[in-house]
Amino acid sequence: MIELRDITKTYKKNGEMEVRVLQGVSLDIKKGEFVAIMAPSGMGKTTLMNILGCLDRPSSGTYKLEGVEVEKLNDDQLSLIRNEKIGFVFQTFNLLPRASALENVELPMIYSPRSGDLSKKAMEALKAVGLGDRIHYKPSELSGGQQQRVAIARALVNNPSIILADEPTGNLDTASSEEIMTIFKSLHQEDRTLILVTHEADIAQRAKRLIQMKDGKVVQDKKIG
Amino acid sequence: MKTERTIKESLKGLGRNKTRTFLMMLGIIIGIATLTIIVSAILGAKSKVMEKVAKFGFDEIAIFAGAGRVQGVPQDTFTITLRTEDGEAILAEVKNVKGLAPSFQAQGIPIKSANGNTDSTVFAVTPSWAEVWDTPAVAGEFITDEDLTSLARVAVIGQTVSKELFGGEDPVGKQIHIREVPFIIKGVLQAKGTSPGGQDMDSRTVIPLTTGLKRLFNKDYITQIRVKLRDPGQMTKTVEEIKHLLRERHKLQAGVVDDFTITTPTQVTEVATQVSTALSLFLIVISGISLIVGGIVVGNIMLISVGERKQEIGLRRALGARKKDILTQFLFESVAVTVFGGLVGVLFGLASGKLLSLFTKLSMVVSWEPFVLAFIFSGLVGVLAGISPARRAASLDPVEALRS
Numbered sequence: 001m002i003e004l005r006d007i008t009k010t011y012k013k014n015g016e017m018e019v020r021v022l023q024g025v026s027l028d029i030k031k032g033e034f035v036a037i038m039a040p041s042g043m044g045k046t047t048l049m050n051i052l053g054c055l056d057r058p059s060s061g062t063y064k065l066e067g068v069e070v071e072k073l074n075d076d077q078l079s080l081i082r083n084e085k086i087g088f089v090f091q092t093f094n095l096l097p098r099a100s101a102l103e104n105v106e107l108p109m110i111y112s113p114r115s116g117d118l119s120k121k122a123m124e125a126l127k128a129v130g131l132g133d134r135i136h137y138k139p140s141e142l143s144g145g146q147q148q149r150v151a152i153a154r155a156l157v158n159n160p161s162i163i164l165a166d167e168p169t170g171n172l173d174t175a176s177s178e179e180i181m182t183i184f185k186s187l188h189q190e191d192r193t194l195i196l197v198t199h200e201a202d203i204a205q206r207a208k209r210l211i212q213m214k215d216g217k218v219v220q221d222k223k224i225g
Numbered sequence: 226m227k228t229e230r231t232i233k234e235s236l237k238g239l240g241r242n243k244t245r246t247f248l249m250m251l252g253i254i255i256g257i258a259t260l261t262i263i264v265s266a267i268l269g270a271k272s273k274v275m276e277k278v279a280k281f282g283f284d285e286i287a288i289f290a291g292a293g294r295v296q297g298v299p300q301d302t303f304t305i306t307l308r309t310e311d312g313e314a315i316l317a318e319v320k321n322v323k324g325l326a327p328s329f330q331a332q333g334i335p336i337k338s339a340n341g342n343t344d345s346t347v348f349a350v351t352p353s354w355a356e357v358w359d360t361p362a363v364a365g366e367f368i369t370d371e372d373l374t375s376l377a378r379v380a381v382i383g384q385t386v387s388k389e390l391f392g393g394e395d396p397v398g399k400q401i402h403i404r405e406v407p408f409i410i411k412g413v414l415q416a417k418g419t420s421p422g423g424q425d426m427d428s429r430t431v432i433p434l435t436t437g438l439k440r441l442f443n444k445d446y447i448t449q450i451r452v453k454l455r456d457p458g459q460m461t462k463t464v465e466e467i468k469h470l471l472r473e474r475h476k477l478q479a480g481v482v483d484d485f486t487i488t489t490p491t492q493v494t495e496v497a498t499q500v501s502t503a504l505s506l507f508l509i510v511i512s513g514i515s516l517i518v519g520g521i522v523v524g525n526i527m528l529i530s531v532g533e534r535k536q537e538i539g540l541r542r543a544l545g546a547r548k549k550d551i552l553t554q555f556l557f558e559s560v561a562v563t564v565f566g567g568l569v570g571v572l573f574g575l576a577s578g579k580l581l582s583l584f585t586k587l588s589m590v591v592s593w594e595p596f597v598l599a600f601i602f603s604g605l606v607g608v609l610a611g612i613s614p615a616r617r618a619a620s621l622d623p624v625e626a627l628r629s
Contacts (some may be wrong), residue, residue, distance in 0.1 A: 055543055056624045076547045083545020094540045094627070098241035110230040111545035118230075154544070 001161065001193060002029040002052065007061035008216075009047050021047045022058070023216035029195065031161075034188040036196045036207035044216045045197045046166060052195060053086050053164045054078045066161065083111050087155030091167035093147045095139040095154075101126060102135040105154045112158055125153035129183060145176025152183055162193045169203055181206050231550050235557040242530075246562060249526045252519025253566030253603055254573060259512035260602065261574025261595040262581065267505045269588035284323075284457040285357075286464060288450040288471070289486045305446040306475050306484050309434065312450045318470055321463040325452040326350060326357035329437050329444060336430060337402040338390035345386050345430040347403060349437020349447075357451050360429075365397040365412030372433040376440060381412040385427040406441055408432065460489055516606055520563075524610035527559050531618045538618050539626030552619040559611025560604060567603025571595050 009022040021044040029035055039045040050056035051063065054070055063070045065085065073081065087108075088094075095104045105122035126135050129149040139147050148168060155163055165184070169177035181203065188194055188208070198204050205224065212220035239246045290307035312327040329349040336345050348354065352368055355361045362381050372379055380401065387396045396410045417426035438444050454463055464487050471485055531538070538551055546554075578589040 050624050053543065055627070076549070079542070079545050079547040079550075082543060088543050090627075094536065094543075096241075096537060096540075099237070103237070107541070108544040110234060111227070111541070111547070111550055113227065158545075 001031045001066055002027065003062075003064040004028075004052075005062045007048075007051060007058040007063065009044070009051065009056070010059045021216055022051075024061070025213075025216070025218055026061075027211070027218065027221075029193065031193055032188075032191045034184070034194045034196075034208040035211060036198060036204035036209070037211045037213060038198060038201070038204045039213035041199055043213055045199075045213060048213070049164055049166050049195075049197050052162075053088060054081050079111070080113070083108060084158060085161045087158070087160040087163040089148070089151050089155050089163065089165035089168045091170040093139070093144075093151045093171070095147055095150055097139055100136045100138060101131060101142065101150045101153075104139070104150055105157050108154060108158045121157055122153070125157040126150070128156065129153045143176065144172050145179050148172060148176070148180055149183065152180070156187075162195060163187065165194070165196045167198055168196065169198070169200065177203065227550070228553060231553045232557050235554050235561060238554070239558055239561060245526060245530065249523045249559075249562045250566035250569065252515065252522040253563045253606065254519075254570040256512055256516035256519045256606075257567045257570025257599045257603055258574035258577065259508070259515055260598060261571045262578045262589075263505055263508040263512060264595045264598060265575065265578040265589040265591065266508075266587055267502075268590035268592055268594065269582070272590055273588055283490055284454045285490070286452050286454070286460065286467075287488045288452065288467065289488065290446060290448050290484075292482050292484055292486060305448075307447050307450065308445070309447055311471060311474055312447070314474060315450070315452065315467055315470060319463060319466045321455050321459050321466075323453045323455045324353055324357055325450055326354040327434065327447045327450045328354060329434065329442065329446075330448045331442060334404060334430070336386065336390065338396075338399065340392065341390050343386060343389040343428070345383070345403075345428050346424075347437065347441070348429055348431045349434045349441070350431055351434050354431065357453050360414050360417060360426075362412035363415045364395070365410070367412055368431060368433050373435050376436045377433055378406065378408045378436060378440065379411045379433065380408040381414055381431040382410055383414045383427040383429040384416045385425055386430055387413055403430065403432070404441060460491070464489060516602060519566075520606040520610040523559055523563060523607065524614065527555065527611055527614035528617070531555065531614045534618075535621060535626045535629040538621050539623050539629070542621075542623035543627060548619040551621075552615045555615035555618045556608070556611045559615065560607035563603040563607030563610070564600065567599040568596075570603070571599045 004025055004027040007022050007025040008020065011019045011021060013019050025048060037045055037048065047056065051058050054065070054073075057071060065081065068081075070078070070081070082088075095101075096107070102119060102122050105125050106118045109116070109118045109121060123132070123135060126132055129152050131146060131149055131153065134142060134146065137146075139150070142150065148171075152168075155165075168184075169180055172180065184194055184196070185206065194207075196203070196207055204210055208223065208225045210220070210222055210224050211218055288307070290305045309327050312325055316322055316325055327350075330346065332346045333344050334347045336343055350368060351373060352370060355367045361367060365381070367381055368379070371377070380403065382390070382396060382401075390396065390401060391399065397412060399410050401408050401410060414427070414429065414431065420426050432441070434447070438447075452467070454460065468483065468487060472483065475484055477484065541551060541554075574595065575589075575591055579591070581587060582589040
């Protein structure tokens with residue numbers, strides 16, 4: 001499903017100094033896998049996430065997503081891929097603060113070429129994460145764990161092929177983290193592809209495959225759990 | 226379908242930040258309100274002019290003695306060549322003429338009775354005056370042909386004159402002195418009220434034309450011929466015919482200017498419109514400036530808003546919004562703000578215009594024009610003010626935007 005070959009990413013800092021964040025990453029991820037990518041902070045995991053999520057383009061190397069060569073797509077086509085195939089879960093939840101839970105979950109469908117009843121689907125997604133009774137709450141009226149569950153509902157609502165979670169429990173307490181990981185586990189049991197980026201070892205241990213990165217390279221790749 | 230959803234997002238976005246939305250609207254509201262007041266005032270002035278024209282009559286033209294008669298300039302300064310015979314010739318030769326009334330007119334003539342005195346505008350006229358000027362006698366009798374031939378010293382007085390000279394008494398049969406010349410009152414004119422020019426049309430005194438010219442003013446010319454037409458649609462053609470006839474009768478060579486002036490209702494309208502246009506141009510500049518300022522405010526707040534909402538933009542991009550969708554969303558926010566502001570401005574303007582007309586002499590007309598103008602102008606301001614912030618929002622790098 002995902003094929004990364006010799007991906008590099010170089011940033012120019014202050015216009016002159018080049019920083020190589022990824023230095024030749026090659027990865028294959030199959031459908032239904034639950035992968036955790038572990039790396040110390042600032043070691044390119046978010047960059048890798050952005051490339052996997054088609055938000056960013058590699059400086060070199062190839063990325064095939066379900067057989068499509070991503071680097072050949074234009075901006076509109078990438079937007080469509082993000083909309084249909086990828087569900088993002090962010091560390092900071094990234095909910096619209098003044099919109100209700102329901103409106104937040106509706107967001108990806110606004111940009112979907114498919115038609116349908118937005119609020120009905122959004123409601124189903126919120127029920128699936130156990131927030132069916134909070135659909136009109138604003139983010140500020142929800143706990144951190146509940147906010148992240150809204151974000152997961154938003155990631156699921158367009159029924160994507162891959163769910164990319166960037167430090168999903170980074171801003172949560174232990175109990176809320178547990179809630180979130182339970183949801184991820186059930187998503188894995190539904191045969192969804194999950195990619196989780198984290199620097200917390202105990203969170204990473206919940207996945208079925210652990211990839212460790214250091215200095216922009218994969219240093220370890222093993223099955224666990 | 227998709228655009229519709231994006232537009233809905235714009236409106237939701239505006240609703241979620243009401244203070245910002247209101248601040249953006251304020252300038253537009255003021256600009257459009259000013260514009261609305263101006264348009265209402267212009268329309269009001271126009272309808273006033275039309276009222277004047279209607280009073281003057283759509284089927285009437287007036288021939289004045291002298292070239293380029295200007296209000297406020299004494300008529301004696303012109304060479305006066307208009308005669309009663311000119312009127313007779315017009316009536317005989319120009320087919321479209323239904324009737325006409327030659328008259329000699331003099332303002333501020335002192336009139337005395339046993340009880341009091343007053344100043345009056347004296348018209349020396351023929352019997353046709355009553356019909357052409359639509360001012361018959363309501364008591365007693367109007368000037369007759371016999372009065373003309375006998376140079377009778379008789380007068381028909383207006384209601385104001387009657388009131389000032391005789392109070393509530395019936396003046397018919399009583400004697401007055403016009404410029405020390407004794408006259409017998411034979412009738413009272415129908416009340417006409419105030420003229421569009423603000424003159425009291427009831428302070429007139431009417432005497433026979435011959436009496437006026439020979440006994441009172443010692444003149445051999447007349448000052449005005451008012452002409453009633455059969456077919457008002459032929460006005461332009463008839464004016465040309467009269468002009469041609471008079472030039473011939475006055476033996477004017479080609480190249481010599483007319484020694485008379487013909488006024489038609491259309492000309493009255495044009496003059497009045499020119500005046501109101503000059504005035505409104507000034508006001509339009511003012512409202513234009515306030516619209517530009519309003520537009521700058523909208524543009525600036527939109528720009529700040531794009532900066533503040535980088536994360537939202539990044540999120541939307543991550544969730545699948547194309548550059549185009551972001552552009553549409555922000556552009557529509559700006560246009561919606563200005564168009565809605567424009568609508569509020571029109572209503573506000575109409576309301577304050579009405580209020581203004583209660584306290585001033587300005588007449589205001591409520592009409593559809595301000596709505597159309599407001600829609601076009603505020604929409605235009607919205608697009609111009611919003612396009613640059615919207616472009617900036619659309620061109621943000623999603624990764625950068627998410628990180629902020």
